[in-house]
Amino acid sequence: MNQPAQKYGETARTESRKTLVASNFEEIEAIRAIWERIQRNEPYPVPDADIDRYLSVVKASGGDTRPYVMLVEADDRAQAMIVGWIEKRQINLKLGYKTLCRPALKCLSVVYGGVLGQPEDGLCALLVSELMKQLRRPDVDMVYFNHLRTDTSFYQAVRKTPSFLTRGHFPRIEEHWIMNIPSSIDQFYQTLSAKHRSTLRRKVRMLQTKYPDEVNVVKYTQGADLEEAIKAASKVSRTTYQHALGSGLGDDSASRNVLSTAAANGWLDLSVLYVGKEPCAFQLGLRYGGRYFLQTLGFNPEWRKLSVGTVLFLRVLEDLCNDPELESFDFGFGDAPYKRRYGDRQWPEASVYIFALRPYPVFINVPRSSVEALDLGLKYVVNKMGLVRWIKRRWRQRLVRFH
Incomplete structure (x- = not known):
């Protein structure tokens, strides 16, 4: 040694x-x-x-x-x-x-x-x-x-x-699901049934139609943006059932320390969907070793009918499709219908x-x-x-x- x-x-x-x-x-x-x-x-x-x-x-x-x-x-x-x-x-x-x-x-x-x-x-x-x-x-x-x-x-x-x-x-x-990241968002849609494809596109249009020019997704990757990112994401997280169970994303020094390290190493990918100035959904992932590792996500249940969580997921996925260095999307722990629907392989x-x-x-x-x-x-x-x-x-x- x-x-x-x-x-x-x-x-x-x-x-x-x-x-x-x-x-x-x-x-x-x-x-x-x-x-x-x-x-x-x-x-x-x-x-x-x-x-x-x-x-x-x-x-x-x-x-x-x-x-x-x-x-x-x-x-x-x-x-x-x-x-x-x-x-x-x-x-x-x-x-x-x-x-x-x-x-x-x-x-x-x-x-x-x-x-x-x-x-x-x-x-x-x-x-x-x-x-x-x-x-x-x-x-x-x-x-x-x-x-x-x-x-x-x-x-x-x-x-x-x-x-x-x-x-x-x-x-x-439990099954741990991952998905090969397609080369484009259109290729992702082609893997779905015609009915599901139509449903997802309708959800995107519905939010944009109701709030034209007000829907904005901000991606935070730098340490300098962490304060804004954590405040917005934790505000959404506090409204979710995950927060009631003691998980989600907190506005605390421990979260800042861990996310600061992720940003310093070029792993951080924290996206927040805003309608106007109001954060409505967030998704935290880490880009690590050619893969995107989903850490946590959530949406404000007051915006449930407009499917803000689904819209953000699709926007993040579209961004991932444009990164040639990323091979797969790791959905993380736990089972969920959307993981089974989009994942293409798994292990126990x-x-x-x-x-x-x-x-x-x-x-x-x-x-x-x-x-x-x-x-x-x-x-x-x-x-x-x-x-x-x-x-x-x-x-x-x-x-x-x-x-």
Whole structure:
């Protein structure tokens, strides 16, 4: 291993491998070149596991989050990395949209895309074993893996290695959708049915007809424009059901820090649709590694009938079509009808937990697994009855009305 990496602590050694952990900013900077090289060689590198974005998120926490980055080497060559941090994390025990309770545990969280090096079989077992050793620490009650691909050896190791009491049961598997970006917006329309194509064009015309010369989409990419961008987008976000659920885009120092890093690296793509001077919809994405990664979006429900969110989506997509460096549109976590409608390929993902073999973590795992099982069963029944979209729509309207 090169000299700078010797600065951080070795946690395990076998005849051919050694495992080291970077737990502060200085130690992480010492392995920057290794980190960047491993991630660059990933078949699908994502911004969440980029070193600069990672550092911006940890620093934005204000000290509530501590770094944890594991590096495995063999013969002084990097084989794999685990990118995570230690934080206080709430587990939402939910039935549908109804949150029953939110117990908090001390958590080692592995970021999305944070398993680097494409490990297989024996190396996967080693990585999971080393992560589980952290559960012996008093400051780690569980390990959380954010949306692992379920068709990988690492996911199988995470599911098989823990004992029954410490394994998180009933992981919720979701499809992750992406779309090849067409060469033009007209080519995109041609992929749709004639009825859907006509519907989208009618929505665009309807807004422009009702507000001629007042509809304007502003794209923010520079750090100098962040104040204006965040104020406009967060104003819209506060009106959405996502905000009522605790997500969306906030007008706070943490958001500014993360988005400032994105702007400095040339990733930021934050678009806001205005009618006159009123922001009505926003869409935040990151242009990273030849792909557009959708982060969050939203529209003011008062403008629902004029489909401002759909109009903005189409305007952003048209802009993406004109960028020859972009290959695909990544729709991000979670399922939604528009993702299935526009996406042309997908893979299965699931977030997974491993709990420490101590009374409190095991006590939390029992009701969490029970609630997950009940929720999955109820969703299966509701889906069979064809009521999913109706329930989602009514619950989202209720969240916005009472928030």
